[in-house]
Amino acid sequence: xxLSVTAPSGxxxxxxxxxxxxxxxxRLYTAIGVGLLIIALGSTMWFADEANAGHFFDRLPxxxxxxxWLVPKDWNDVWRAMFDIASPHDTGTQEFNFPLxxxxxxxxxxxxxxxxLMLTTLNVALVSTFIGFVFAVPFSFIxxxxxxxxxVLRQIVKRLMELLRAFPEIVIAGLFxxxxxxxxxxxxxxIGLHSIGALGKLFYEINENIDMxxxxxxxxxxxxxxxxxxxxxxxxxxxNFMSYTLLRVEINVRISTIMGAVGGGGIGEELKLSISxxxxxxxxxxxxxxxxxxxxxxxxxAWLRRKLVGEQAFVVGA
Amino acid sequence: xxxxxxxxxQSIEERFPQVFQRPFHKRFGPLMLLGGIFLYLLYALWFFNxxxxxxxxxWERLPxxxxxxxxxxxxxxxRLDETRITAKYxxxxxxxxxxxxxxxxxxxxxxxxxxxDGAAKSVTFSKTQATITANGETVAVVLGTGKPLISGPxxxxxTAHEDEVVADMGFAxxxxxxVDRVRIRKRFLGWANFVFDTRSPFFGxxxxxxxxxxxSGPELKPGTSNLALAGDNIWNNAQWQHGDVWTKLLQTIxxxxxxxxxxxxxxxPLAFFAARNITPSRLVNQVLKRFFDFMRSxxxxxxxxxxxxxxxxxPLAGSAAIFFTEIGTLGKTYSEALENIDDKPREGxxxxxxxxxxxxxxxxxxxxxxVFISQTLYQWESNTRGATIIGAVGAGGIGLxxxxxxxxxxxxxxxxxxxxxxxxxxxIFDNISNFxxxxxxxxxxxxxxxxxxxx
Numbered sequence: 001x002x003l004s005v006t007a008p009s010g011x012x013x014x015x016x017x018x019x020x021x022x023x024x025x026x027r028l029y030t031a032i033g034v035g036l037l038i039i040a041l042g043s044t045m046w047f048a049d050e051a052n053a054g055h056f057f058d059r060l061p062x063x064x065x066x067x068x069w070l071v072p073k074d075w076n077d078v079w080r081a082m083f084d085i086a087s088p089h090d091t092g093t094q095e096f097n098f099p100l101x102x103x104x105x106x107x108x109x110x111x112x113x114x115x116x117l118m119l120t121t122l123n124v125a126l127v128s129t130f131i132g133f134v135f136a137v138p139f140s141f142i143x144x145x146x147x148x149x150x151x152v153l154r155q156i157v158k159r160l161m162e163l164l165r166a167f168p169e170i171v172i173a174g175l176f177x178x179x180x181x182x183x184x185x186x187x188x189x190x191i192g193l194h195s196i197g198a199l200g201k202l203f204y205e206i207n208e209n210i211d212m213x214x215x216x217x218x219x220x221x222x223x224x225x226x227x228x229x230x231x232x233x234x235x236x237x238x239x240n241f242m243s244y245t246l247l248r249v250e251i252n253v254r255i256s257t258i259m260g261a262v263g264g265g266g267i268g269e270e271l272k273l274s275i276s277x278x279x280x281x282x283x284x285x286x287x288x289x290x291x292x293x294x295x296x297x298x299x300x301x302a303w304l305r306r307k308l309v310g311e312q313a314f315v316v317g318a
Numbered sequence: 319x320x321x322x323x324x325x326x327x328q329s330i331e332e333r334f335p336q337v338f339q340r341p342f343h344k345r346f347g348p349l350m351l352l353g354g355i356f357l358y359l360l361y362a363l364w365f366f367n368x369x370x371x372x373x374x375x376x377w378e379r380l381p382x383x384x385x386x387x388x389x390x391x392x393x394x395x396x397r398l399d400e401t402r403i404t405a406k407y408x409x410x411x412x413x414x415x416x417x418x419x420x421x422x423x424x425x426x427x428x429x430x431x432x433x434x435d436g437a438a439k440s441v442t443f444s445k446t447q448a449t450i451t452a453n454g455e456t457v458a459v460v461l462g463t464g465k466p467l468i469s470g471p472x473x474x475x476x477t478a479h480e481d482e483v484v485a486d487m488g489f490a491x492x493x494x495x496x497v498d499r500v501r502i503r504k505r506f507l508g509w510a511n512f513v514f515d516t517r518s519p520f521f522g523x524x525x526x527x528x529x530x531x532x533x534s535g536p537e538l539k540p541g542t543s544n545l546a547l548a549g550d551n552i553w554n555n556a557q558w559q560h561g562d563v564w565t566k567l568l569q570t571i572x573x574x575x576x577x578x579x580x581x582x583x584x585x586x587p588l589a590f591f592a593a594r595n596i597t598p599s600r601l602v603n604q605v606l607k608r609f610f611d612f613m614r615s616x617x618x619x620x621x622x623x624x625x626x627x628x629x630x631x632x633p634l635a636g637s638a639a640i641f642f643t644e645i646g647t648l649g650k651t652y653s654e655a656l657e658n659i660d661d662k663p664r665e666g667x668x669x670x671x672x673x674x675x676x677x678x679x680x681x682x683x684x685x686x687x688x689v690f691i692s693q694t695l696y697q698w699e700s701n702t703r704g705a706t707i708i709g710a711v712g713a714g715g716i717g718l719x720x721x722x723x724x725x726x727x728x729x730x731x732x733x734x735x736x737x738x739x740x741x742x743x744x745x746i747f748d749n750i751s752n753f754x755x756x757x758x759x760x761x762x763x764x765x766x767x768x769x770x771x772x773x
Contacts, residue, residue: 041579044572048637051569051714053630066628120365127362130355166744168706170717171737174724175383180375184366255707258619262710262721268619272711275623287620294615 069278077281082289084112087281095279114267114289120184121266122293124259125252128188132195133245136161139196140203141229147207147215149225158204164197169255173264187264191255195248202244203237210236239308246301246308253297257290383727387734390510391491394422396430396500398445398461403430412557414516421504432502435490441500448495450476450485459483461497509731511557518551558735563719567739569633570715574701577640581648582694585610588645589652590678596656607653613646618704622713633714640701640708647697655689656682688758695751702747706740716740 049056072078073089080087080098090096101113111119139157141147148154173190180186214232223231260268267290274282322330331338363369390412394405405422407413421433429444439452446462453475460467466483468476477484485493494501514520519538520528532544539547553561591597592606621639629635664681672680709717720736723729 037579041576044576045637048569048572048576048633048714051565052632052634054628054632054634056629056634059629063628123362123365126358127366130359163741166703166741166748168703168717168720168737168740170707170710170721171724171733174721174733175380178383178724178727179377179379180371183371185368185371188366254617254619257617258707258711261619261623262707271620272623275627287616290617290620291612291615294617295611298611298615 070280070283072281072284074281078284078288081281081285082112082114084110084114094277095282114270114286117260117267117270118289118293121256121260121268122253122297124184124187124191124256124264124266125249128191128195128256129245129249129252131188131192132199132248133241135196136199136203137241139200140207141233143200143204144207146210146212147229147233157200161197161200164193165201166197167194169194169259170262173259173262177263182263182265184265187256187259187266190264191252191259194255195252198251199244199248203241206237206240206244207233243305243309246305250294250298250301253294383730385489385505386728386730388509388731389489389505389507390731391503391505392419393501393503394432396432396443396502397498398443398500399498403428403443403445405430410516412510412516414521432493432500432504434487434493434502434504439487439490441485441493441495441502443495443500448483448500450483450493450495452485452487457485459495461495464497466495466497509558509735511555513555514548514551515555515557517556520548520551558732563716563736563739566709566714566716566719567736567743569636570705570709570717570740571702571743573633573636573640573705573709573713573715574698576637577705578644578648578694578698578701580637580641581644581697582690584641584645585649585652586690588649589656590682592649592653593656595659595661596678596682606649610646610649610653613642614650615646616642618643618708619711622708622711626712631712631714631718636705636708636713636715639713640705644697644701648694651693652686652690655686655693659685688761692755692758692762695755699747699751703744 074087077087077089077096079085084098084100084102086099087096090098102110103113103116104110139161142149142157143154143161145154169190172193173186176186176189177183180189210233214236215228218228218232256264256266257268257271260266260270261272263269267286271283271286271290274286392407392411392413394407396403396405403424405417407417411417413419423431423433425431425442427444429442431440431442433440434452437451438454441451442449443461446460448459448461448466450457450459453473455473457473457476458469460469465481466478468478468483472478475486477486481496483495485495487493489505491502491504493503511521514523514528520531523531528548531538532548535544538544542550555561588606588610591602592610594600594603597603618639621642622636625635625638629638659682663685664677667677667681705713705715706717706720709715709719710721712718716736716739720733720740723732723736
């Protein structure tokens with residue numbers, strides 16, 4: 001077999017030139033994009049540094065000094081702080097008043113303070129996710145293009161969910177703190193309202209992708225809207241709904257911790273106090289507890305989601 | 319329609335046992351789940367002490383606060399024990415110094431009429447008598463006897479206390495009449511002095527007056543052009559603090575941008591080492607994946623509190639907190655995207671003898687970059703919201719300002735102003751990121767289509 005080499009024709013030359021022009025143009029665009037990004041990064045860094053109370057390069061050498069308070073004199077104090085056991089280093093200050101937080105439930109059996117606070121934070125997350133789920137499910141069927149009972153209703157519900165999603169939680173929490181007093185209830189209302197919007201959006205996007213044949217079948221036998229939703233749509237989407245709800249639980253645990261720090265009760269408040277006053281042992285105990293809880297919640301929810309919908313559960317977002 | 323016979327029913331049951339004889343946990347699972355949820359809710363009811371909290375809550379404040387979001391009030395006091403009845407306004411009244419509003423009228427006989435909502439809702443008073451008009455009724459209050467006395471029947475909108483008569487006029491305001499003074503609260507819809515505060519030379523001028531002053535008026539402050547003066551007065555408006563609010567808003571946006579971008583830049587190379595199909599070492603994969611989990615599980619709040627202590631309050635602390643959390647989140651999502659790629663392009667590039675870096679560049683990157691960008695945009699969008707909240711613990715941005723404005727319970731109009739700004743930012747960013755992601759998902763979609771078409 002002989003290899004025949006033909007000289008490139010004019011057309012091939014033209015194609016090669018066009019290709020070269022196109023790639024060089026693309027490279028130029030990429031370079032401009034990267035350049036703009038670098039400028040944006042540089043200028044925002046400068047802006048953030050200027051506006052900050054302490055500047056980055058001034059504070060950097062002291063970063064480890066600041067961490068030194070975190071190291072407790074006696075590492076056993078971490079466990080004592082976590083389980084409310086009296087410390088031999090107790091000098092009557094707030095730093096070591098561990099047993100004060102005990103809440104006795106039965107005789108001398110008590111729940112340590114931090115565990116109780118963690119429980120509050122967890123319960124806030126669970127109850128608000130429940131509120132979100134209960135409202136998001138009907139909203140999502142109304143807001144789905146293919147299932148909505150009325151297009152006008154669909155727009156109203158969609159806009160409402162958008163508003164709930166974008167409305168800053170701390171404003172709702174602050175408003176209700178003035179009404180039902182500062183504490184976990186205000187946090188539940190705030191996170192719950194936000195969850196309605198966040199879950200509702202994800203749910204209706206799932207609803208818009210369902211297989212409509214089951215729905216048509218039910219429509220053919222004269223089922224009404226509720227029956228169609230209940231028997232045709234819901235069985236298709238429920239595993240995905242549950243998966244996203246579990247993801248929401250993970251997010252809500254984090255938000256409820258933050259809410260705690262601004263007065264929503266629970267572990268966030270204690271953590272903020274402990275860090276701002278520089279209580280080493282208490283801070284480490286709180287961080288450990290929070291870290292472990294979030295880790296367990298994440299892993300458990302990941303496991304459950306994998307059981308529900310398989311590997312596709314690992315779309316991070318929401 | 320003919321009914322089924324027993325035989326037919328039985329044969330159907332035999333043919334579809336998976337429908338009619340389901341295992342116990344499948345038949346009663348959902349019911350038990352519902353029962354469990356119900357029990358949990360009962361427990362939560364007890365845990366949060368809900369009945370008592372509800373009993374002690376002040377729901378009547380809710381409409382009051384909500385009206386304060388979009389309105390403001392003026393509260394003059396009229397002393398009756400002085401020789402002439404004159405209005406006294408609070409020191410920082412929104413009407414400015416020496417106000418003379420047209421809804422307060424001094425009559426020829428020395429009495430004063432205050433029009434709370436036109437003539438239909440008004441109060442006229444002299445030193446001895448007050449006449450309150452509202453809801454189509456007129457009530458006379460005698461003041462000369464040491465106690466305010468109502469002559470005639472007392473309508474529902476008036477509350478008579480021992481030393482004071484309170485007339486509630488709904489949204490328009492209220493009048494409180496005592497023997498020695500009359501207190502008025504008149505409510506206006508809108509935001510007071512949103513553009514110029516009471517100290518500004520432009521205060522109280524109409525838009526056209528301000529415009530003509532700026533274009534051709536004499537310099538109000540020698541040495542400064544009127545345009546610059548107007549801009550300065552708006553920016554430094556004492557009541558609304560536009561300058562501060564907008565700067566803080568920009569800080570929040572910067573925090574989200576900087577944190578997410580830096581997180582992405584750090585997570586990008588790490589993700590290649592964490593993906594098990596790209597780096598064959600199980601140890602390196604696992605170490606990096608646990609590191610990502612660690613960064614994510616130490617909550618953004620904890621990072622924010624730590625960095626606020628380290629760098630002092632401000633956007634630097636907030637950016638650093640988002641940055642550290644994002645290393646975890648983006649590292650996890652990036653490495654998962656890498657693990658899901660198609661291996662064929664990579665094999666093709668390897669077969670040409672390209673070195674490791676080139677294989678990643680031409681065999682892996684084209685597939686994952688759209689996914690990476692899409693996920694980064696998503697995180698950016700959600701961090702814009704998150705940055706508002708962590709700001710409230712001192713990590714910079716508008717969060718703290720918002721929180722402080724709410725603490726006083728009297729500044730709800732300012733709160734609403736900031737909320738509107740945040741909503742606008744979130745809305746704009748949502749749309750930008752949605753638009754970009756839709757474009758990208760089109761790219762991903764096209765890529766997948768070409769892949770399947772070519773087998």
